[in-house]
Amino acid sequence: MSALDQVLSHVDDHLEESIDRLFDLVRIESISTDPAYKAECRKAAEWLERELKELQFDASVRPTPGHPMVVAHTPDHDSGPHVLFYGHYDVQPVDPLGLWNNPPFEPTVKVLPDGGKELTGRGTSDDKGQLLTFVEACRAWRAVTGKLPLNVSMILEGEEETGSPSLDDFLAAHKEELKADLALVCDTSMWDKDTPAITVRLRGMMKENLVIKAADRDLHSGGYGSAARNPLHVLSKIIADLRDDKGRVQIPGFYDGVGELPADIKKQWDELGFDGEEFLGEVGLSVPAGEEGYSVLEQLTSRPTCEVNGIWGGYNGEGSKTVIPAEANAKFTFRLVDQQEPVKIREAFRSFVEARLPTDCSVEYESVGGEFGPLVVDTDMPETQKVIKALSDEWNKEAALIGSGGSIPITTEFRSVLGMETLLVGFALEDDRIHSPNEKYDLKSFHKGIRSWVRIIAALGNS
């Protein structure tokens, strides 16, 4: 029996203990968004430090201006390959509490009618369960062979759910310590419950809030109607002009740096059998509203977006009020892809707005921060093929290279601050209800997730 097979058997034989450890961690109420849970966040960090030390990691809890980081390294680094693993131990708030079938911090194993099992509780999926798949894989290697076949460092964050405010500075300050050949992140989903996936495209983000002003006070529409400029009309015109009838964004230069999807990825996506109609049907829609000529999957992941997330101005109470307001407000987000740069998109958007401002109108912008560039993983690196093969071996199905409509800023930081590529490998499912009541993680995700990392560690270490 090969060492790999022995380690996989060890995972199977000790799964109950792995679940117990996950439940211990889930019981710690490490809600990072609420200052009342500060001590619980620290407790989770210390729990991880203790577990990793038990696995002979050189582990420590490191202070930040916010919740602490846990940093760990295998003590016996050699000249071979070296990965940096990332996960986060903080969780989302649990309200509304009344909608949970079981208390969020009292994890259980729920048996489904089809015999499948779910691990329930806040953080079982996002990200304590996912994080532990990697830790438990390390544990199995250590238990069976006495060492890891790969140099491993870890950074486990406690502020992911609050937008990672301390992460940039921490990475910059510990650049030499944290630099590795490759980053591995376990915070994403499978394609579906049978198909493992590596997320290779993440959209970037640019946010912009603005207010358009006209008269210096609210006016009576009887006394001023028509003659006075109405900023609600001006704002509406700007928003209406943003996209044409075919869903194409009209901001000059917006598509600079946006490439077409590589043929091999597009072919793979077409074969994944994503049903755009069904996807939209679940929320009461039937027709894709994005760029014509692109599938729903492409609209959601490989194409950029321009969305208004909020508008307001004038009277919104009961009945009516004959007012021409002095101001009109809107909030926008842009999801960016490929080589689009947030700074250039911001400039282009502002020029677009200002070109549509009539005399007597002015615009003010509110910077809300949080912008970051898109990420397209360099799938040509040899590690990609090794991880694909390891995943495909475990799941008996070719791993998909997928895009995510959402954004994981950490990956751009790894590239820009540490100069590393990232592979995002996760075992969550779309129905895990992360951030919602009744969060769960399939036992299969947890079990085969651990086994997947056992294989990936072997594959990357053997190179």
Add this chain to the structure above:
Amino acid sequence: MSALDQVLSHVDDHLEESIDRLFDLVRIESISTDPAYKAECRKAAEWLERELKELQFDASVRPTPGHPMVVAHTPDHDSGPHVLFYGHYDVQPVDPLGLWNNPPFEPTVKVLPDGGKELTGRGTSDDKGQLLTFVEACRAWRAVTGKLPLNVSMILEGEEETGSPSLDDFLAAHKEELKADLALVCDTSMWDKDTPAITVRLRGMMKENLVIKAADRDLHSGGYGSAARNPLHVLSKIIADLRDDKGRVQIPGFYDGVGELPADIKKQWDELGFDGEEFLGEVGLSVPAGEEGYSVLEQLTSRPTCEVNGIWGGYNGEGSKTVIPAEANAKFTFRLVDQQEPVKIREAFRSFVEARLPTDCSVEYESVGGEFGPLVVDTDMPETQKVIKALSDEWNKEAALIGSGGSIPITTEFRSVLGMETLLVGFALEDDRIHSPNEKYDLKSFHKGIRSWVRIIAALGNS
């Protein structure tokens, strides 16, 4: 000395007593919008009844579902001309109280640096002071000649500031009693402090609130952006399409029934020296936003409008939220002129909206009521010329026939329910701060207003 001159002298000699009576009425806190002041409204009605009885009117306080009406008739009606006078005794609320220089219900005479005098207090202008100009004119005629040279009825309302909810039914129920040859309303402004005016054009109103719905729930813009229809974009497109670059409303059929201003009225308006630039400059604007080819004065009074008074949808809190909302809301008002009909405009607007709804979107309308047609007074009737001459004699300046951007629904009711034309003659000034703190009525408006009605009563009576 003619009877008319004697009556005018009587007005001058007894002005202090007229002011005392106005102050008595102003001291009654008849705020109709606040149920706490119900008894005060009744008190104002009873005060008027008493005063009118003293002038030998057949006067009575009449119940309605809301605040009472005061109805009065000269007891000695002959076969001569007969007018129905309208005013209202209710007033607007007074908050914010801290902004008043004198308590709103403690009227004073304020002497200005130029020697002019203002009567201060809530209702001095709108409409207690204006209403009393007519009553005091009747008083002077009665005092000097023992009778009025004209058959006079009056209807004095206590619900004007709440939208006159009881008026329609009351007019319909007392049609025979209230019918006269002509209605006279004293609730409008002069053109400027030296130029008397008859308001001959009042715009009508149509209100529409709507909500546009797309997905059956709010969506995450990362997970659904572009592919899911965003109702904020749909609403913006509709609003943007409502007017073209030249300010012309694009709803098919919108301008049906809108005529050009008669040449003589247009000539008079051009000669009034209205400075559109100055008017807009006072609120921080410089360029008229209405239909090209029409003066600011025309845009404000003789042209129809289409204004958004409020929009909202999605997130409007601090920072940003990556949401595609399920709904977008807007409130619209249309000011109508000439032969435009509210019902047809509503239908045309709804068709316009629905023609722009993409698949997956629906629209719901909220009826807020309060629509009424525009009014163009038939200035060809002989009474118009008589009133113009009376006003011109009093002010030594030709009375202007003006339009009002706002709306006075009572006039359309008089026409539709009682079959009477209305002449709107008022002595308020634009700076009277009606509905605001520190409301005032120029003593000159009050004094020469009474004298104007003395002349108008003579002019109409002698016909």
